[in-house]
Amino acid sequence: MDDLSRHTLAPASLATPLDAAREVLNEAATCLGAAATALGPDFLATAEALGAPESRTVVLGVGKSGHIATKFVASLVSTGHRAAFIHPQEALHGDLGQARDATLAVLLTHSGATDELRILTPYLKDFGARIATITAFRDCLLAEHSDWVIETKVKAEAGLHRLAPTSSSTTTLSLCDALMTASLTIRGFTPEQFRCLHPGGLLGRGLMTVRDVMLEASTLPWLKPGSSIWEVLDVVTTGARGFAVVCEADPATAPPVGSVGVISDGDIRRALADRSGFDALTADSIMTASPMAIATDALMFDALRLMEENRFTFLVCEDGGRLRGAVHMHEILARDLGVPVRRDRLP
Numbered sequence: 001m002d003d004l005s006r007h008t009l010a011p012a013s014l015a016t017p018l019d020a021a022r023e024v025l026n027e028a029a030t031c032l033g034a035a036a037t038a039l040g041p042d043f044l045a046t047a048e049a050l051g052a053p054e055s056r057t058v059v060l061g062v063g064k065s066g067h068i069a070t071k072f073v074a075s076l077v078s079t080g081h082r083a084a085f086i087h088p089q090e091a092l093h094g095d096l097g098q099a100r101d102a103t104l105a106v107l108l109t110h111s112g113a114t115d116e117l118r119i120l121t122p123y124l125k126d127f128g129a130r131i132a133t134i135t136a137f138r139d140c141l142l143a144e145h146s147d148w149v150i151e152t153k154v155k156a157e158a159g160l161h162r163l164a165p166t167s168s169s170t171t172t173l174s175l176c177d178a179l180m181t182a183s184l185t186i187r188g189f190t191p192e193q194f195r196c197l198h199p200g201g202l203l204g205r206g207l208m209t210v211r212d213v214m215l216e217a218s219t220l221p222w223l224k225p226g227s228s229i230w231e232v233l234d235v236v237t238t239g240a241r242g243f244a245v246v247c248e249a250d251p252a253t254a255p256p257v258g259s260v261g262v263i264s265d266g267d268i269r270r271a272l273a274d275r276s277g278f279d280a281l282t283a284d285s286i287m288t289a290s291p292m293a294i295a296t297d298a299l300m301f302d303a304l305r306l307m308e309e310n311r312f313t314f315l316v317c318e319d320g321g322r323l324r325g326a327v328h329m330h331e332i333l334a335r336d337l338g339v340p341v342r343r344d345r346l347p
Contacts, residue, residue, distance in 0.1 A: 020159055027158035028170045034153040035171050036178075042148035043179070046132040049104045050081065051183030057083040058099045058129070060091065061108035062116055064165045065172065069108050072176035078197055079184055088116035096120065102129040108176075109133065110152070110168045112140020121145045134175055136168060150175060205335050210303050211296040213332060214317045214325040218252035220245050223263065225284035229271070232283050236265055241328065243314050246287045254322040261287035262316060293318040296325070300332050 050057060057076065061069035069085050076083035086098050099105065105124045107117050112135035121142065124131060133146040136154050143149045152171040159166050191207050198204035221235045221244035235244045245251055246261035267286045271278060292310060294303050296319045303315060307329050314328040 024158040024166050027167050031152070031154050031167045031171045032174055035151070035175060038151055038153055039178070042132070043150050043175075044182070046104075046106070046148045046150060047179055047182035048186060049130055049132070050076075050106075050179060051186035052103070053187075055082065055104060056102050057081060057104045057106060058086050058102045058124075059083065059106045059108065060086050060088050060117060060120065062088050062114050064169050065108035065110065065114075068169060068173045068176060069106075071173065072106070072108075072180070075177065075180050079180065079189060080187075080193060080197060081180075081183070088114070088120060091120055092116060096123055099124055099129060100127050102127060105129040105131050106176075106179075107131065107133045107135075107142060107146070108172055109135050109140075109142060110154070110165070110172070111135070112137045112142045114142070117142055118145075134172055150179075206299075206301060208300045208335065209296065210294055210298050210300060210317055210327050211324075213300060213335065214296065214327040215241075215331070217254060217323055217325045218250075220251045220326055222247070222251050223283045224248060225261070225282065225287075227283040229278060229281040229283075229286075232263060232281075232286070233268060236263055236268060241314075243326070243328075244283075245316065245323070245326065246283045247323070251323055254324065256321055257293050257316060257318040257323045258290055258321070260291070260316060260323050261289045262291045262314075263287045264313070291316055294327070295319065300327075300335065303327055304329070304332050 049055060059069040059073050066087060073083045073085040084098055086095055091099070102124070107121070109117055112133065118141060121131060122145070125145070130148070131146040132148045132150065133140075133142045134150045134152065135142065136152045137143070138149050138151050152168060152175060154168040154171050156162050157164060157166045157168060195204055195207035198207070221238070221241050223232060223235055223244050223246050225246055225248065227235075227246075232244070236242065242265045244263050246263060247255050247259060249255050261284065263283060263286060267288070271281055271286045292306065292312065292315055294306060294315045294317055296317050306315060307313065314326055316323060317325045317327055
């Protein structure tokens with residue numbers, strides 16, 4: 001339990017509910033700025049321990065600190081850390097076994113004097129875990145038994161009577177997010193790693209690449225440059241793709257993308273509208289030479305943006321200057337990226 005003697009109390013003096021709300025937000029912003037300025041060696045050492053390849057982290061807290069601890073662990077796990085939340089009360093009755101292999105224990109406590117954490121700290125150290133405590137008071141009891149102390153710098157809460165956790169909980173949560181982010185920087189965490197840990201939902205889909213949805217080169221509708229207009233009609237209108245690539249060699253051989261042309265159903269409509277010499281037309285006479293290409297490792301968002309900006313429904317995909325496939329807008333929209341499509345900018 002927190003020691004109330006260390007809280008700064010104040011009488012209620014806020015004129016309106018909006019005044020109270022603004023005070024909470026303004027004081028939180030001030031506290032976050034102070035915490036950012038105070039970051040130093042202990043914070044960095046904790047981040048390095050958290051980001052180490054062999055790191056196994058347990059996070060403990062009681063009350064509101066416990067809720068923040070569970071969110072911290074959820075964020076850590078979602079970014080590939082090995083982490084677990086242990087409720088201090090349950091730890092006192094057997095759950096401490098979860099910490100036997102821990103390399104780092106992060107203790108969240110505003111007062112720095114939470115009884116349960118004081119009892120558990122010697123056992124955590126016996127297991128070989130380094131101890132990092134996030135608290136408002138560097139001279140607290142738990143600091144004496146910690147390897148590192150990260151100060152929130154919050155000595156008083158905001159709002160009515162200054163009793164309910166406001167500034168302290170906001171700052172503690174933000175410091176946990178800051179630790180996670182710093183550790184990811186140390187690990188060199190990539191969007192691809194994040195995507196692998198989020199196979200569902202908008203986060204995962206938003207990080208999908210063109211390679212994930214493109215039609216492989218070996219499956220592309222294909223014409224040779226001298227193919228007749230009737231062959232063009234047959235290939236482009238078969239299979240509901242609405243386009244074909246034009247090249248001398250089978251696309252499966254990955255020809256240079258600069259030697260490839262494309263024909264869309266729109267190209268055929270324009271040729272029909274002209275009507276002159278239609279029977280004599282060939283694929284290379286109506287194709288778009290050297291079409292816009294996108295790298296296979298580009299994000300689907302980028303492919304969709306290029307299509308909208310240029311009024312295309314598909315793009316050829318390249319890797320190392322070679323044709324690797326094509327991506328159609330339908331393949332991207334089927335993934336429901338959660339972004340509005342500018343229908344007025346589509347072909």
